[in-house]
Every structure is written in C-alpha cells, then in structure tokens.
Amino acid sequence: MEATAIEPQQRIIVALDCDNGVEALGMAERLSGHVGAVKVGLELFNAGGPQTLRRFVETGTRVFYDAKLHDIPVTVARAVAVAARTGVWMINLHATGGSAMMQQAEAANAELQAPPLLIGVTLLTSLDERALADDLRVSLSPLHYVVHLAKLAQAAGLHGVVASPREAAAVREACGSGFLIVTPGVRPTWAAADDQKRIATPAEAVADGADYLVIGRPITRASDPLAAAMRVAEELA
Numbered sequence: 001m002e003a004t005a006i007e008p009q010q011r012i013i014v015a016l017d018c019d020n021g022v023e024a025l026g027m028a029e030r031l032s033g034h035v036g037a038v039k040v041g042l043e044l045f046n047a048g049g050p051q052t053l054r055r056f057v058e059t060g061t062r063v064f065y066d067a068k069l070h071d072i073p074v075t076v077a078r079a080v081a082v083a084a085r086t087g088v089w090m091i092n093l094h095a096t097g098g099s100a101m102m103q104q105a106e107a108a109n110a111e112l113q114a115p116p117l118l119i120g121v122t123l124l125t126s127l128d129e130r131a132l133a134d135d136l137r138v139s140l141s142p143l144h145y146v147v148h149l150a151k152l153a154q155a156a157g158l159h160g161v162v163a164s165p166r167e168a169a170a171v172r173e174a175c176g177s178g179f180l181i182v183t184p185g186v187r188p189t190w191a192a193a194d195d196q197k198r199i200a201t202p203a204e205a206v207a208d209g210a211d212y213l214v215i216g217r218p219i220t221r222a223s224d225p226l227a228a229a230m231r232v233a234e235e236l237a
C-alpha cells in the first residue's frame with residue numbers, strides 16, 4: 001500500500017518559494033538526501049524558466065513542478081508533455097479544468113517514456129465556504145467539493161490530488177489506498193503557522209492519509225534548514 005511504503009524523509013516536499021534560482025539550488029543542496037523532493041512553483045519558475053527545473057533534475061533532485069495548469073484539454077495535454085521533458089517527477093493541473101482536460105493530459109503523459117506523476121489540484125485553500133458559494137456558485141461544502149474533484153481526477157486516470165490536511169481523510173476514504181494525496185498547510189508544533197490557517201502537524205497529515213507533505217517556511221526559513229527537515233522526518237518515523 002502506497003501510504004505505508006514511503007520512507008519518512010521521502011514524504012517531505014520542500015516548497016522553494018523564492019525568485020532566485022541560485023538560492024533555491026543552494027537550499028536543495030543543503031537538504032539533499034534528507035527530503036524527498038523540492039517544489040518549484042510559479043514564482044521560481046517564472047524567474048528561471050524550465051532551465052531551473054532541469055538544473056535540479058541534473059543534480060539528482062526530484063522535482064514537483066507546481067504548474068497548476070488550467071486551460072483547454074489540448075493545450076494542457078501539450079504543456080504536460082513539454083514540461084515532462086525536463087525530467088520532473090511530479091506535475092499538477094487544476095481538477096476544475098474538468099474530465100476531458102484531465103483525461104487528455106493523462107493520455108499525453110502516459111505516452112511519454114518516463115511519465116511524471118500527474119496530480120490534480122482540488123480546491124485552493126484560499127477559497128473558503130463563502131467564496132465557493134458566492135463567487136463560484138458551487139453549492140457543495142468545501143469538503144464535499146474536494147472529494148468530488150478527487151474522484152473526478154481518479155476517474156480521469158490521474159495519480160493523485162493536492163488537498164488540505166482537513167480533507168485528506170475523506171479523500172483517502174473515497175479514493176482508496178493507491179491514490180496519492182499531497183498536502184500543503186503542514187506545520188510541526190514547533191514552527192510558526194505563518195499565513196496558513198487550516199494546519200495539521202506532519203504526523204497528523206500522514207495519519208489522515210497524506211502520502212506527501214509540502215512544507216515551505218518551517219524548513220526554508222529555519223535557522224538550520226537541515227535540522228528542521230530532519231526533525232520533521234523524525235516526527236514521521
């Protein structure tokens with residue numbers, strides 16, 4: 001079962017949220033061997049481009065490219081195929097792009113020689129119950145909407161989803177054991193919450209069914225990032 005087969009340190013995906021590729025590579029080097037992967041998001045990607053992804057891959061670092069793709073099916077499918085050429089380990093797209101978009105992306109991905117894991121973003125945690133109801137006119141609660149989108153992503157053949165720790169247990173129950181759950185909003189008890197509101201500790205998130213934990217500032221802004229990463233892994237062991 002996927003949830004129990006991952007080594008504690010391999011579960012940690014460090015979010016390298018900065019606009020400086022040299023700084024990000026330095027951080028990845030410091031944490032090498034003590035975390036499972038790094039996450040390159042829109043800020044770092046737009047600072048350094050696909051070359052940034054390649055540089056990490058060349059150093060043997062697993063990369064989660066947090067691309068959050070959302071467009072018509074053919075465009076997303078082609079973007080996935082091109083992004084995958086950099087050798088990244090995981091790419092995400094918005095599940096709200098719909099079944100056809102996810103299915104075409106999955107089909108394009110499956111044709112690749114070394115396809116990355118394809119992960120659906122369910123609901124951004126910045127969207128609360130009010131925004132979902134009033135802005136997007138979605139009548140489901142955030143929890144039910146996330147579970148619905150996770151099932152849609154699974155039916156389209158995606159490998160897993162991004163969901164908050166709050167929804168991880170319900171997604172695990174709805175989608176079963178082989179489906180990956182990646183959770184941000186994770187905070188060890190010894191770290192500041194920063195701007196994260198719906199937080200869980202690393203151990204709680206994994207107990208609720210998370211496979212991978214996206215952790216940024218508690219590690220990258222720690223006075224000793226390597227010690228912080230090791231402490232998280234110890235807590236997961």
Ligand code: C5P
Binds near residue numbers: 186194
């Ligand atoms: O520093 P921190 O641990 O809060 O970083 C969390 C990372 O996860 C950031 O890159 C953030 O953009 C991302 N994220 C999040 N909440 C979501 C989705 C992604 O915090 N719902």
